[in-house]
Amino acid sequence: xxxxxxxxxxSALLFGAVTAAIPLLLAGLGEQMSEKAGVLNIGxxxxxxxxxxxxxxxxxxxxxxxxxxxTGAAGGVAVALIMALLCxxxxxxxxxxxxxxxxxxxxxxxxxxxxQFSRSYPRLPAADATVIPLLSDIPVIGPAFFKHHLIVYLxxxxxxxxxxxYRRTQLGLNLQAxxxxxxxxxxxxxxxxxTRTIAVLTTGALAGLGGAYxxxxxxxxxxxxxxxxxxxxxxxxxxLARGRPVWVLFGALLFGVCLSLTTAMQVAGINIPTDIIxxxxxxxxxxxxVLFGRRASLPAALGIPYERGAR
Amino acid sequence: MSIDTAPTxxxxxxxxxxxxxxxxxxxxxxLMTLGPILIALVIAGCILLAVGVDPLAYYxxxxxxxxxxxxxxxxxxxxxxPLLFLAAGLIVAFRAGMWNLGxxGQFLLGAVTAAASAPVLxxxxxxxxxxxxxFLIAMVVAMIWSLVPALLRAYQGVNEIITTLMMTFLGTSLxxxxxxxxxxxxxxxxxxxxxxxxxxxxxxxxxTTITSGLLLGLAAIIIVHLVMTRTAFGLKLRIVxxxxxxxxxxxxxxxxxxxxxxxxxxxxxxxxxxxDIIGVQGNVRADWNPAYGLAxxxxxxxARMNGFAAIGFVFLLSVxxxxxxxxxxxxxxxxxxxxxxxxxxxxxxxxxxxxxxRYNQSRxx
Numbered sequence: 112x113x114x115x116x117x118x119x120x121x122s123a124l125l126f127g128a129v130t131a132a133i134p135l136l137l138a139g140l141g142e143q144m145s146e147k148a149g150v151l152n153i154g155x156x157x158x159x160x161x162x163x164x165x166x167x168x169x170x171x172x173x174x175x176x177x178x179x180x181x182t183g184a185a186g187g188v189a190v191a192l193i194m195a196l197l198c199x200x201x202x203x204x205x206x207x208x209x210x211x212x213x214x215x216x217x218x219x220x221x222x223x224x225x226x227q228f229s230r231s232y233p234r235l236p237a238a239d240a241t242v243i244p245l246l247s248d249i250p251v252i253g254p255a256f257f258k259h260h261l262i263v264y265l266x267x268x269x270x271x272x273x274x275x276x277y278r279r280t281q282l283g284l285n286l287q288a289x290x291x292x293x294x295x296x297x298x299x300x301x302x303x304x305x306t307r308t309i310a311v312l313t314t315g316a317l318a319g320l321g322g323a324y325x326x327x328x329x330x331x332x333x334x335x336x337x338x339x340x341x342x343x344x345x346x347x348x349x350x351l352a353r354g355r356p357v358w359v360l361f362g363a364l365l366f367g368v369c370l371s372l373t374t375a376m377q378v379a380g381i382n383i384p385t386d387i388i389x390x391x392x393x394x395x396x397x398x399x400x401v402l403f404g405r406r407a408s409l410p411a412a413l414g415i416p417y418e419r420g421a422r
Numbered sequence: 423m424s425i426d427t428a429p430t431x432x433x434x435x436x437x438x439x440x441x442x443x444x445x446x447x448x449x450x451x452x453l454m455t456l457g458p459i460l461i462a463l464v465i466a467g468c469i470l471l472a473v474g475v476d477p478l479a480y481y482x483x484x485x486x487x488x489x490x491x492x493x494x495x496x497x498x499x500x501x502x503x504p505l506l507f508l509a510a511g512l513i514v515a516f517r518a519g520m521w522n523l524g525x526x527g528q529f530l531l532g533a534v535t536a537a538a539s540a541p542v543l544x545x546x547x548x549x550x551x552x553x554x555x556x557f558l559i560a561m562v563v564a565m566i567w568s569l570v571p572a573l574l575r576a577y578q579g580v581n582e583i584i585t586t587l588m589m590t591f592l593g594t595s596l597x598x599x600x601x602x603x604x605x606x607x608x609x610x611x612x613x614x615x616x617x618x619x620x621x622x623x624x625x626x627x628x629x630t631t632i633t634s635g636l637l638l639g640l641a642a643i644i645i646v647h648l649v650m651t652r653t654a655f656g657l658k659l660r661i662v663x664x665x666x667x668x669x670x671x672x673x674x675x676x677x678x679x680x681x682x683x684x685x686x687x688x689x690x691x692x693x694x695x696x697x698d699i700i701g702v703q704g705n706v707r708a709d710w711n712p713a714y715g716l717a718x719x720x721x722x723x724x725a726r727m728n729g730f731a732a733i734g735f736v737f738l739l740s741v742x743x744x745x746x747x748x749x750x751x752x753x754x755x756x757x758x759x760x761x762x763x764x765x766x767x768x769x770x771x772x773x774x775x776x777x778x779x780r781y782n783q784s785r786x787x
Contacts, residue, residue: 151583197769197772197773201776202776203772203773203776204723204772206521206719206720206723207719207720207723207724207768207772208768208769208772210716210717210719210720210768211720211764211765211768211769211772212765212769213716214716214717214761214762214764214765214768215761215762215764215765215766215769216765217758217761218758218759218760218761218762218763218764218765219469219758219761219762221756221758221761222469222473222755222756222758222759222762223473225756225758226473226474335758340591343587343591344591346583346584346587347584347587347588350581350583350584351584384598384599384602384603386595386596386598386599386602387595387599389591389595390591390592390595390596390599393588393589393591393592393595394592396588397570397585397588397589397592400574400580400584400585401570401574409581
């Protein structure tokens with residue numbers, strides 16, 4: 112057991128936690144923006160899968176991870192475009208379309224993968240890390256937090272950028288109003304449909320990017336259904352965070368640690384079904400909800416399509 | 423939260439006054455369902471063409487296996503049994519404005535407890551009593567599983583979408599743990615529960631392979647429909663769904679009703695698991711998760727939470743999934759294409775309903 116808690120093990124565990132947390136963070140931040148603007152985006156799992164597949168294909172054929180991230184984000188946006196068209200512009204039921212998109216992309220990405228790669232699962236080379244000088248020399252914490260791909264730091268910076276956006280900018284206020292009282296926003300002369308469309312497309316880009324990171328950096332390959340519920344975790348994170356980006360970060364890290372622990376236990380050959388460890392983050396959150404559960408502060412108009420002049 | 427729960431959903435063909443309009447209404451609805459499905463098949467066919475598969479051959483196999491071959495239609499009808507129970511549970515929840523998205527977790531726990539209890543019970547009890555007991559155990563376990571989200575929603579106002587989603591992740595893992603550790607069949611090498619002998623399973627209908635669970639499922643969804651549309655209890659639930667605040671002012675015990683809704687909804691999901699195991703599968707293998715719930719949720723919406731319409735949509739889902747499995751096998755297309763097909767059908771149906779609604783409005787105006 113001593114080997115389990117060695118320095119190397121701990122920093123590997125934390126490194127894995129960050130890697131596992133980033134897709135959740137990006138999905139959670141994206142979902143948060145949609146929900147703020149009043150769109151419950153259940154299609155986010157599909158957007159992540161589109162991002163994962165296209166991101167992988169982009170990186171695989173171009174040899175550039177950055178191009179992969181770009182195609183991944185574009186894939187997410189493409190799916191989000193359908194969602195924006197159907198749910199925001201003409202106001203179809205968000206849950207029906209969201210689930211339909213998730214199912215469709217699950218099938219479509221698996222299908223495309225089958226026809227593109229048959230049964231082979233080519234791997235990408237390991238992502239090159241950006242080592243932050245000085246900080247990365249700290250024992251345990253250094254190798255765990257400061258030797259990641261550049262996009263990880265950008266994702267964390269995005270958390271604070273989002274916080275600034277929501278608190279300090281006109282667009283942030285518009286988004287909030289689009290979710291809380293869209294009619295008031297409309298009266299103020301701001302296009303609700305447009306505001307919500309911006310939110311949904313941003314969600315698509317972030318979810319796609321998260322999916323691309325998951326496939327290209329996290330796993331290094333694409334397998335069908337690779338997201339395995341990460342999008343739904345993003346929804347949970349966004350709802351728990353009550354509109355605050357920093358809480359999405361904390362939540363993502365909590366889930367990341369548990370996911371990383373699962374892998375570590377398998378590597379260490381400890382004979383507990385991984386299912387038990389996978390239950391830990393959900394148990395922790397449920398216990399927190401039971402102890403401190405208060406009314407979730409969800410936007411008032413969440414899930415309700417906006418129709419001008421409708422009563 | 424009340425996301426477009428459409429309290430007017432009860433205003434279906436059933437409430438129409440004269441028989442003539444009813445017939446026209448039904449015809450119209452049939453057209454509005456079959457038309458979009460055809461369009462969806464064409465769109466999906468283009469995808470098949472793009473990947474180099476003959477769509478006509480594919481659909482031919484889907485229809486032959488899912489609908490027209492004797493064995494295929496029997497499998498389709500058998501597949502309907504658990505889906506009907508799940509749909510019934512969702513109708514109760516959605517009409518009462520509660521987003522029970524935890525159906526899969528409740529389903530799996532029901533399935534695992536039924537799989538664990540049935541083989542033991544048939545050894546000590548008469549078979550029919552044993553099966554009833556397993557059904558009850560599955561139902562109660564699923565009900566208990568929904569208790570935490572129900573209490574949190576009823577007394578703390580915690581949003582049930584988060585809690586039921588989390589409970590479904592927890593339930594899926596817990597079901598696996600139970601299969602691997604607690605209820606594992608010691609005589610097999612693969613982790614699975616003890617297998618219920620075929621002769622002890624739910625009887626089959628007449629001379630076919632159709633499970634009698636189909637009748638149970640049909641009964642469940644029709645009873646749920648009638649309770650929701652024709653009884654005072656159903657009306658109370660619909661009021662809670664339409665406007666929880668008004669329900670409080672009307673003197674309804676909203677917390678109690680909330681817990682009742684969750685219990686019924688989850689209980690039916692648990693029964694869905696039991697009927698799949700006791701009727702069809704016989705055991706639960708580790709990591710088995712058919713994720714029926716995800717496909718049934720949009721189907722229930724498209725049926726506007728109407729039980730009879732939901733039966734139709736569940737039948738459609740079953741034809742597509744049984745037929746799709748077979749067509750995929752024969753043409754070398756991965757089975758995942760069924761997901762694409764179901765997705766396109768759902769989207770086109772939703773679109774058709776929108777345009778139909780718009781057309782009616784502009785005609786009235």
